Amino acid sequence: MTITKTKRTGSVIFSEYKSGESIKKALSLKRDDILFEMRTSKLKGRGGAGFPTATKWMLAAASISKEKFVICNADEGEPGTFKDRVLLLEYPELVMDGMVVAGYTIGAEKGIIYLRGEYEYMIQSLEDYLENMRRENLLGNNILQTGFNFDVSIRMGSGAYVCGEETALIESLEGQRGEARNKPPYPVNTGFLGRPTIVNNVETLCAVSHIVVKGGEWFKTYGTDKSTGSKLFSISGDCKYPGVYELPWGTSINELLDKVGASHTKAVQVGGASGICLSKNEFDRKLSFEDVPTGGSIMIFNETRDMIKILKNYMEFFVEESCGQCTPCRIGNKKLLEGVKMIEEGTITYSYLKSLRELGHTMQVASKCGLGQSSPNSFISITEKFKDEIFRYGNGGNNGK
Amino acid sequence: MLLAEKNSLTEEIERLVEKYGSNRSSLLPVLQDIQRNHRYISEHAQQEIARVLDIHPVEVYSVISFYSFLNTKPKGRNIVRLCRTITCDLAGKDSIVKAVERELGIKFGETTKDKRITLEFANCLGMCDQGPAMLVNYKVYTKLTPEKAVEILNELK
Amino acid sequence: MENKDFRAPLSQKAHTVEKPAEPNQIGGTVSVEINEKKISVPLGTTILEACRQNQIHIPTLCYHDDLCIAGVCRICVVEVEGMRTLQASCAFPITAPIKIKTSTSLVRKARRDIIDLMLSEHYGECYSCVKNGNCELQNLAKEYGVDSYKFGHVKEPLFEIDESSYSVVRDMTKCIMCKRCVRTCIDLQEVGVLEAVGRGHETHISTFMDKPLGEVICINCGQCINRCPTGALHAQDPSDVVWSAIDDPNKHVVIQTAPSPRAAIGEEFGLEAGHSLTQELNTALKRIGFDAVFDTNFTADLTIIEEGTELILRLYKALAENDKSVALPQFTSCSPGWVKYLEHFFPEYINNLSSAKSPQQMFGALIKTFYAEKSGINPEDIVSVAVMPCSAKKFECNRPEMQDSGYKDVDFGLTTRELAKMIREAGIYLPEMPKTHFDSPFGDASGAGLIFGATGGVMEAAIRTIIEFVTGDKTEDVFENANVIPVRGFDGIKYLEIPITEVGEVPDLIKHLIPDWNWLKGVTIKAAVVHGTANAKKVMEDIIAGGKFSGCHFIEFMACPGGCLGGGGQPIPTNEEIRKKRAQAIYAEDESLEIRKSHENPNIVRIYKEYLKDGPCGHKSHKLLHTQYIKRGKYIA
Numbered sequence A: 001m002t003i004t005k006t007k008r009t010g011s012v013i014f015s016e017y018k019s020g021e022s023i024k025k026a027l028s029l030k031r032d033d034i035l036f037e038m039r040t041s042k043l044k045g046r047g048g049a050g051f052p053t054a055t056k057w058m059l060a061a062a063s064i065s066k067e068k069f070v071i072c073n074a075d076e077g078e079p080g081t082f083k084d085r086v087l088l089l090e091y092p093e094l095v096m097d098g099m100v101v102a103g104y105t106i107g108a109e110k111g112i113i114y115l116r117g118e119y120e121y122m123i124q125s126l127e128d129y130l131e132n133m134r135r136e137n138l139l140g141n142n143i144l145q146t147g148f149n150f151d152v153s154i155r156m157g158s159g160a161y162v163c164g165e166e167t168a169l170i171e172s173l174e175g176q177r178g179e180a181r182n183k184p185p186y187p188v189n190t191g192f193l194g195r196p197t198i199v200n201n202v203e204t205l206c207a208v209s210h211i212v213v214k215g216g217e218w219f220k221t222y223g224t225d226k227s228t229g230s231k232l233f234s235i236s237g238d239c240k241y242p243g244v245y246e247l248p249w250g251t252s253i254n255e256l257l258d259k260v261g262a263s264h265t266k267a268v269q270v271g272g273a274s275g276i277c278l279s280k281n282e283f284d285r286k287l288s289f290e291d292v293p294t295g296g297s298i299m300i301f302n303e304t305r306d307m308i309k310i311l312k313n314y315m316e317f318f319v320e321e322s323c324g325q326c327t328p329c330r331i332g333n334k335k336l337l338e339g340v341k342m343i344e345e346g347t348i349t350y351s352y353l354k355s356l357r358e359l360g361h362t363m364q365v366a367s368k369c370g371l372g373q374s375s376p377n378s379f380i381s382i383t384e385k386f387k388d389e390i391f392r393y394g395n396g397g398n399n400g401k
Numbered sequence B: 001m002l003l004a005e006k007n008s009l010t011e012e013i014e015r016l017v018e019k020y021g022s023n024r025s026s027l028l029p030v031l032q033d034i035q036r037n038h039r040y041i042s043e044h045a046q047q048e049i050a051r052v053l054d055i056h057p058v059e060v061y062s063v064i065s066f067y068s069f070l071n072t073k074p075k076g077r078n079i080v081r082l083c084r085t086i087t088c089d090l091a092g093k094d095s096i097v098k099a100v101e102r103e104l105g106i107k108f109g110e111t112t113k114d115k116r117i118t119l120e121f122a123n124c125l126g127m128c129d130q131g132p133a134m135l136v137n138y139k140v141y142t143k144l145t146p147e148k149a150v151e152i153l154n155e156l157k
Numbered sequence C: 001m002e003n004k005d006f007r008a009p010l011s012q013k014a015h016t017v018e019k020p021a022e023p024n025q026i027g028g029t030v031s032v033e034i035n036e037k038k039i040s041v042p043l044g045t046t047i048l049e050a051c052r053q054n055q056i057h058i059p060t061l062c063y064h065d066d067l068c069i070a071g072v073c074r075i076c077v078v079e080v081e082g083m084r085t086l087q088a089s090c091a092f093p094i095t096a097p098i099k100i101k102t103s104t105s106l107v108r109k110a111r112r113d114i115i116d117l118m119l120s121e122h123y124g125e126c127y128s129c130v131k132n133g134n135c136e137l138q139n140l141a142k143e144y145g146v147d148s149y150k151f152g153h154v155k156e157p158l159f160e161i162d163e164s165s166y167s168v169v170r171d172m173t174k175c176i177m178c179k180r181c182v183r184t185c186i187d188l189q190e191v192g193v194l195e196a197v198g199r200g201h202e203t204h205i206s207t208f209m210d211k212p213l214g215e216v217i218c219i220n221c222g223q224c225i226n227r228c229p230t231g232a233l234h235a236q237d238p239s240d241v242v243w244s245a246i247d248d249p250n251k252h253v254v255i256q257t258a259p260s261p262r263a264a265i266g267e268e269f270g271l272e273a274g275h276s277l278t279q280e281l282n283t284a285l286k287r288i289g290f291d292a293v294f295d296t297n298f299t300a301d302l303t304i305i306e307e308g309t310e311l312i313l314r315l316y317k318a319l320a321e322n323d324k325s326v327a328l329p330q331f332t333s334c335s336p337g338w339v340k341y342l343e344h345f346f347p348e349y350i351n352n353l354s355s356a357k358s359p360q361q362m363f364g365a366l367i368k369t370f371y372a373e374k375s376g377i378n379p380e381d382i383v384s385v386a387v388m389p390c391s392a393k394k395f396e397c398n399r400p401e402m403q404d405s406g407y408k409d410v411d412f413g414l415t416t417r418e419l420a421k422m423i424r425e426a427g428i429y430l431p432e433m434p435k436t437h438f439d440s441p442f443g444d445a446s447g448a449g450l451i452f453g454a455t456g457g458v459m460e461a462a463i464r465t466i467i468e469f470v471t472g473d474k475t476e477d478v479f480e481n482a483n484v485i486p487v488r489g490f491d492g493i494k495y496l497e498i499p500i501t502e503v504g505e506v507p508d509l510i511k512h513l514i515p516d517w518n519w520l521k522g523v524t525i526k527a528a529v530v531h532g533t534a535n536a537k538k539v540m541e542d543i544i545a546g547g548k549f550s551g552c553h554f555i556e557f558m559a560c561p562g563g564c565l566g567g568g569g570q571p572i573p574t575n576e577e578i579r580k581k582r583a584q585a586i587y588a589e590d591e592s593l594e595i596r597k598s599h600e601n602p603n604i605v606r607i608y609k610e611y612l613k614d615g616p617c618g619h620k621s622h623k624l625l626h627t628q629y630i631k632r633g634k635y636i637a
């Protein structure tokens, strides 16, 4: 498969970077110095949860163990997300270098890329790239004659969205069903094979490469106070120019819609199927951890689209992709889906719809992992913000039908 | 299954376990390789994998049943997975479904009689900016039209 | 990276924080606030444990005392201050001073929603369920005031009931996916029959390739039944057929009762664990309509003689005649779950199993021969029932080998639970029954037979007899009050050595088999006691590796944790505390008996005189009391 590299420009991730640069710099620094830069940068995880990367690394660095692991989460399964695909295909140097830096910082010698099964076509180019790094002594034993050993292997997923959740991912690596673990303890203490493990998103690791070279202060000049740096957005749906965009945090939905050539937009789903749906009157809201946080998926829907159909698609996704171990998520999503079908059929009562929304709130707080905790988001936001479409299906409420 | 076939399968599994290691962490890579080579993981293969990794056959089965890309029943020589995420859907997935089903005379979830093609849906192939997308074995095709999709399938052996 | 501890699904294992060995050391305890009450707990205590210790009730479903933590049902959620979501209290180890609230409106609503969700997919009505009245889901629904199916109710069963097994029935329409059975089967017992299959809403519990339970490597131990919170797993219940046999005037229906059911059946009638109701049960059985009530302990005594003689013969061949082909150590064969486990997992060792049948099957063979002759009843008209603490006994009595009397030796196996149900059906309140003795010709048995019910019991009974056979001394001279304490208790694997320094006369009973005991002089007899198949697996692997246990002469294996008293047919619930109380009841009853050694049981002496005239392991006993085994292997065709 040939990879066409588009020339991309951006302020942070897509800025100039020479392969191996951050490894060279990092290995000349003390671990604490790297952690300091990371802390200064205030980088937050790009995988969705937004956990401060420096904190995660410090905890892992502080754990005492003869073996630690760095895992790159390349399971990108959230509907509407494809930025990691672009990074892995076009900027592997940023990802790999970031992993080596992470390994050096926390004291790990093994890195694993968990690549989703759907991306199997990338594996050759990634393996080639790793081989190249080994030849240049950026990977393997005694990297750049510093005595530091680190190697990266690639493991494939097999088509299970929930394996993007970090503990489910670790289970999957251990040869188990991808079922999320109980937390605490967290992977930074008890991760892969019971060892301290950090799991980072592809984009997070790319940001690390830049931060190490250019400094935390530089990184902080982009974005907002609590959301530093920039973000890659995967834009899809009803617009002229879908694709991956690097934009500073704090960009408003309106600005974004302008940029990608979207018109007559009715709704924007931020954060994929597990994200929330924004309606017209919210388009001035800003993409940032302070306002509308996201892992980067933006789906745009214009006025001709049927929100109930969209919601049904999301709920079908969760009914299938839940790992199925905990009650609220396994059965709850099914009930929400049935609710959507009842809306379509025009048979739902408003009191039942209310019960379902309350159920959604229960799922948000009582599910075992992030999947069940976020899967009701779209149900709750769409049934709230697009009430008129429920009416359109002939649901007159308790007495109306 | 013939005895010779069984033995060669056992040998293959033992080779794979040598390659990946005999601990449980190797389970998925072994399953993935068997799946790739045989297009399914037979009952016998599952029991042999369980034996060499020292786990229970039902655990192997349980893991296989969790992952969409692994299966225990023979499928077609080519597996076609059409993305059904909303963006691909809005970009015209349904018309592709109709065209392909009519062309092959089977529904999604089924395999052609000659075992040439199995049709399946997939949840998000990560090609939302270029939908509709489909995965044919391990290759992706994007910006499909019904006509283009049928053409691609017709070329499959 | 090799780590064999990772056998069970890790997601179902507690990633517990290790508790400090010395809780009083600095940092060894944490103070937490539960519902505004300050308490201090050892580091790593879970929220659930902390609450239970402080009499704060938290509902649970997937949690079970015997099993590792799953944290999947989410019914035990509580609020922890500062955390965005609710936390499963069973899975949350306390490592920092936190504030916990166990009954806020958020918590109550979440629990209620979860119950409603479970009920929405739970097929069937309570009144038509075996677990009616003893169902954890039902109790929760009551506790939380469920009065309607908020999220609907299944109208059609989604699964077929699997009745293929002689022992265990799986009705997945009642399953709530707590995975206790999975953790029991894979983790506690390490048999590995049940696992979660599928993903998402389709996830369900199943077997290898969804095969019927009767076709897979299930050993029928029924431990999963004991831990199922609902009616999804239950034993194959023959009580209707037993009733009709009782009602049939042409049938002579006899029942034998094993030692463990008596020690536990009181629990079915609301008594605390640990009350033996042996003689009350005899009366109740007669009132129900059984024609004769026998004590399985009689054949337990017989087992000791037969199995003990077999052991002596094996040892004689190995030690006196230096025959290397003798299969040692000899394994006990009374536990049908263990037998099937060995047949599947270590088939190359079936020759080590004692050929002696289990007490149940010995009795079956004698009832339709000896008893039939004695009482002049046509064996064809005898219906032989056994009440056992065990679900595997149902399988055992259906083994095709078990027809040595010319008929099916034991017709039906009832569990303790099923018998309790029959007694209740007959309108009898068991604890208030007057006491009666067992019927002749077998009569009351020895305490040695009785303690078969607890792990270590067979070994203790054997030791009581063998010491006296070999040395001519009294067991009491070696072990105080003839209580062989080293083999008692619930350690998973126990090992002991008995050096033989003195030998005596060969007793008359086996004089025709060996000339003298001199070959045993100076020998140290090595024995082990193992319960739970997970422990059995460890010992078998040690034997294969040539470890310490390969040097044993005799090993007692029981499939179930705690031995028969923890069997798969015993009252539910079960946990270690309950099992301990049952054991205490058994040992107390043993001590109250006059005859406590198998060879001193006068009826045993008599049966060898009158019926099994060629003695232990003789021709007749071989025909009726011994059997052979099948190399089943692990592969499922």
Ligand SMILES: Cc1cc2nc3c(=O)[nH]c(=O)nc-3n(C[C@H](O)[C@H](O)[C@H](O)COP(=O)(O)O)c2cc1C
Pocket (backbone or CB within 6 Å): A044, A045, A046, A047, A048, A049, A050, A051, A053, A073, A074, A075, A076, A077, A078, A161, A162, A163, A164, A165, A166, A167, A199, A200, A201, A202, A204, A205, A369, A370, A371
């Ligand atoms: C259901 C679910 C799916 C997830 N999928 C991904 C994913 O595909 N990629 C990813 O990087 N993080 C994913 N996450 C987030 C991870 O659990 C984890 O937070 C992340 O990998 C941490 O990396 P970061 O701190 O660099 O963001 C997912 C979380 C959940 C609950």
Ligand code: SF4
Pocket (backbone or CB within 6 Å): A162, A179, A180, A321, A322, A323, A324, A325, A326, A327, A329, A330, A367, A368, A369, A370, A371, A372, A373
């Ligand atoms: S929330 Fe859903 S995906 Fe997460 S553990 Fe529960 S069932 Fe599995």
